[in-house]
Amino acid sequence: MKHFTSVKDVTNISALVEEVLFLKQQPYAFKHLGENKVLGLIFMNPSLRTRLSTQRASMNLGMNVIVMDINKEGWKLESREGAVMDGDAAEHVKDAVAVMGQYCDIIGIRSFPSLENREDDYAENVLNQFIRYAGVPIVSLESTTLHPLQSLADLVTIQEYKKTPKPKVVLTWAPHPKALPQAVPNSFAEWMCNAEVDLVITHPEGYELDEKYTWNATIEYDQKKAFEGAEFIYAKNWSSYKQYGKILSKDRNWTVSADKMKLTNEAYFMHCLPVRRNVVVDDEVIDSPQSIVIKQAANRLWAAQAVLKKILEHT
Template sequence: MQHFISPTDVTDIHALIKQGLYVKANPFEDAHLGKNKTIGLIFFNSSLRTRLSTQKAAQNLGMNVMIMNVGQDSWGLEMEEMIEGHPVIMNGDKAEHVKEAAAVIGRYCDVIGIRAFAELKDRDKDYRELVMSQFRKYAGVPIVNLESATRHPLQSLADCITIAEAKAAYAMLARPKVVLTWLPHFKALPQAVANSFCEWMNPLANAGEIEFVVTHPPGYELAPEYLGNARVEYDQEKAFEGADFIYGKNWSSYTHYGQVLTQNPAWMVTMDKMQLTNNGKFMHCLPVRRNVKVSDDVLDSPQSLVIEQAANREWSAQAVLKEILLTL
């Protein structure tokens, strides 16, 4: 694997899921692969799971890890090259251009992981995925997406690993029903996790391995290029019927970009709603606000997979880094 920015960087999703399960069973087997190799983790935004799981995965592979919080350990970076047809004149608050920063970090690091959230102000800007594409263009080394404006593929791969594990553990039917449900929240959150989940579920659905349904209130339609041919069901209860996996997530509106159109508490996942499912498992990428998005009893029940799902972040990162190290 050259980069891990979007699913198009992955040649075989099934092989990568299998790699994740393999490194989970054999975490320290490849410690020689990363000898004298360094990963730089560049955070434009806060992180708990991604920070720790990626660092851990790299260390399992014998890599050195260097972490930098942009705007805190260092200064802001200018990402644009042209503005309204003219070269950017850097007389604002950004002290360095990504052209230099990416190229330089690429000289110190063998792999670079980058987290840069959507700003939720300008849809076109966010969906251009400027930070990822600029680092890809200028760093000269493999780039790993630690959550970008529109995607969170390390999360989605961990989700795939979690679903694969659960299918085996609970002897589920060959074609489980997976439901992505919007959850209420008072803050405007990016669409990245939801977009990404669709991007990773759609190929599995298209191959007949799962049934995939997305449910949300009107106005929360995801960008068509991410939603793909997923079925949308506006009635949450109907969507839940017979589901094997409920994947909860809040996101702000794509059509009314970045807006919170409703905080309707009726969309919170409760045990009552889980009763509608086929003894379904509950998934969420965390952090999750208890009793706002999901009730305590769901999260604390044996039906919740959220901790195992987070634990699998280590193995999705390790699978990706291993594949990258194998091509260096």
């Protein structure tokens, strides 16, 4: 693996899942791989799970880690080609990235969408400039449109808990006070459409995701109907893709409740976290034995470790 930015960078998904599960059993089996290697983690936005799990993953592989919060610790970066830089931005992203690539063997980058201009956000300018200018492998720590480390952990978790060979997995939209990116649901749909699951996506009308990620999914606007027979309920809020970045609904009837969970086939409850309790999901559900959100979060570590291992083996 050269870069890791989407499911498309993975040649064999089930082999990668097996790799994750192996590392979970043998965390330190490849500690020699990272010797004398440095991973740079660049955060343009806050991060807890991704930051901690990726740091731990690289430590397990014997790598050193340098963390940099670029907007806070560094400076504002220019990203337009040919810009006359007499404003706020002190450095062009292509210079900053080329320099980082001189000091790091692998770079992880997190950037968030503006949620204002869909075309700009979906062009993935920041991620693509890192790939173009760094000269070293790039790992997406969540980009403007996708969050593949999360989705790999999600798939592994489903693999661990599924009761049938091709389980029904439901991605349900849920209300939230703020406008959130589509990266997690886009990415979850993209991975599930390539996995052995029956994916159903349920949301209010107007919340349809980009079809290039949902091509293999069933869209069901009736949440209760969607829940019937599900083995996994994956809750997540996102802002509208069609009316880009807008909040079209805060309807609490979409909150995942214990009553709705009764419609499922004793489904496990999943969420990528952080989660707004009693808005996205009721305490009763997330605190129930069927909730596997912490185990899902724990798998972030092994997913990151498998990806870093694959990249280290390739370099």
